[in-house]
Amino acid sequence: MTPVPEAEEARTRIQMIPSVGPAEFLDLPWESPLEEWPSELLVQATRGLGRHVVRFVDRGGALFALKELQAPLAEREYRLLRRLAAEGVPAVEGVGAVRERETADGEPLADIVVTRYLEFSLPLRVMIARRPLPELLDRLLDAFAGLLVRLHLAGFFWGDCSLSNTLFRRDAGALAAALVDAETCEHHARLTDGQRAYDLQIAEENIFGELLDLEAQAGETVTPAPDPADIVADVRARYERLWSDLTAEEVFARHERHRLEERLRRLNELGFDAEEVEIVSDEHGYRLHLEPGVVEPGHHRRLLARLTGLSAQENQARRLLADIASFRRALEERGERFVSEPAAAGRWLAEVFEPTVASIPRELHGKRDAAEVFHELLEHRWHLSERAGHEVDFDEAVRSYVDTVLRDEADERAVVSDEAAG
Numbered sequence: 001m002t003p004v005p006e007a008e009e010a011r012t013r014i015q016m017i018p019s020v021g022p023a024e025f026l027d028l029p030w031e032s033p034l035e036e037w038p039s040e041l042l043v044q045a046t047r048g049l050g051r052h053v054v055r056f057v058d059r060g061g062a063l064f065a066l067k068e069l070q071a072p073l074a075e076r077e078y079r080l081l082r083r084l085a086a087e088g089v090p091a092v093e094g095v096g097a098v099r100e101r102e103t104a105d106g107e108p109l110a111d112i113v114v115t116r117y118l119e120f121s122l123p124l125r126v127m128i129a130r131r132p133l134p135e136l137l138d139r140l141l142d143a144f145a146g147l148l149v150r151l152h153l154a155g156f157f158w159g160d161c162s163l164s165n166t167l168f169r170r171d172a173g174a175l176a177a178a179l180v181d182a183e184t185c186e187h188h189a190r191l192t193d194g195q196r197a198y199d200l201q202i203a204e205e206n207i208f209g210e211l212l213d214l215e216a217q218a219g220e221t222v223t224p225a226p227d228p229a230d231i232v233a234d235v236r237a238r239y240e241r242l243w244s245d246l247t248a249e250e251v252f253a254r255h256e257r258h259r260l261e262e263r264l265r266r267l268n269e270l271g272f273d274a275e276e277v278e279i280v281s282d283e284h285g286y287r288l289h290l291e292p293g294v295v296e297p298g299h300h301r302r303l304l305a306r307l308t309g310l311s312a313q314e315n316q317a318r319r320l321l322a323d324i325a326s327f328r329r330a331l332e333e334r335g336e337r338f339v340s341e342p343a344a345a346g347r348w349l350a351e352v353f354e355p356t357v358a359s360i361p362r363e364l365h366g367k368r369d370a371a372e373v374f375h376e377l378l379e380h381r382w383h384l385s386e387r388a389g390h391e392v393d394f395d396e397a398v399r400s401y402v403d404t405v406l407r408d409e410a411d412e413r414a415v416v417s418d419e420a421a422g
């Protein structure tokens with residue numbers, strides 16, 4: 001029997017991490033430019049401003065962003081995003097690069113970098129549409145400066161730091177920032193002060209421009225935002241303050257050894273851990289040195305993950321850990337003699353956290369992630385109790401929160417846009 005001749009296939013090379021299910025990606029129309037993909041394949045999610053064609057697809061129930069880039073930039077960005085994740089820097093997760101694409105006629109096409117859609121993240125544009133900039137500014141700038149510090153501690157030069165290349169997520173009353181565009185990133189063993197200063201200068205210039213654009217778009221209708229020049233100076237001040245809190249050398253006398261402990265505690269309070277400290281002693285006392293590369297973000301997130309397996313942002317984790325601690329105290333006050341921290345955390349998870357999350361109606365799960373829901377619930381209960389003059393029952397607080405707060409909120413798991421993607 002003669003084999004049926006196969007139709008000539010356009011070629012493509014797909015590199016992808018196994019955990020996303022690469023088989024799901026095989027039948028996408030790689031032989032067409034991203035811009036021409038049929039709309040039934042695409043999910044219309046809102047995106048920030050940018051130059052490239054970016055489209056969103058649902059594969060096996062998960063959302064992914066595809067961005068077309070010229071070779072060799074897509075593979076480079078994919079590798080860099082992998083490295084950012086390995087170093088614990090908040091960024092979208094690069095899961096694949098698609099290269100050597102060509103059309104059915106053999107015409108070469110640009111490469112594509114595939115990232116996992118960052119759930120519950122909001123581009124600046126979307127946040128500003130919901131809340132005027134002046135109200136957001138404090139949290140926004142803190143999150144942005146914090147992201148830049150984290151990148152620099154881990155030895156990454158960003159090169160295109162801007163608000164449009166940042167995604168923001170709610171973080172228990174604060175915002176957490178994640179990098180979304182790593183095209184210009186470089187990884188070094190350690191950044192020089194000059195490289196950091198240059199990156200900060202790029203951030204200032206980009207943000208200044210972005211704020212002017214926003215002002216122009218807002219016209220006369222919105223409360224005037226503070227002067228862009230002041231905002232930009234503020235970003236720098238926040239960056240420098242945090243950098244120095246984390247890495248500044250400290251000198252103390254022989255009788256001031258407690259300052260070592262205090263410094264490490266302060267580091268933890270800021271949400272960081274030191275893998276190693278270096279102490280030089282001389283005839284005057286001690287000099288404490290923290291190498292940027294050994295200062296790691298995520299103190300509370302790691303602790304929460306170790307105790308409960310839950311993943312959360314830093315501030316959310318701080319909040320949940322505080323709730324675990326008060327749950328543990330309550331157990332002991334009820335007469336349980338000694339409850340270890342891991343035991344309390346395990347019981348809190350099973351008796352408090354999981355039942356609470358399970359009691360939120362399914363159709364509302366897309367509004368907030370579980371840790372954020374729990375945080376908002378604690379806040380809500382606190383307000384209800386204040387008003388009532390006594391501690392309001394947890395179940396009652398859940399009912400009230402769901403009916404008067406959560407139900408009216410917009411879905412944020414993936415911000416579906418009313419405009420065409422692009």
Ligand SMILES: Nc1ncnc2c1ncn2[C@@H]1O[C@H](COP(=O)(O)OP(=O)(O)OP(=O)(O)O)[C@@H](O)[C@H]1O
Nearest residue numbers: 047048049050051052065092115116117118123181
């Ligand atoms: N993984 C993702 N999750 C959520 N949103 C994403 C993701 N990837 C991209 N986006 C959205 O698409 C926008 C554009 O992506 P990106 O910044 O990577 O490309 P670009 O801006 O076109 O590139 P450039 O900044 O070089 O012009 C982002 O601002 C973001 O809103």
Ligand SMILES: [Mg+2]
Nearest residue numbers: 050164165181
């Ligand atoms: Mg961009």
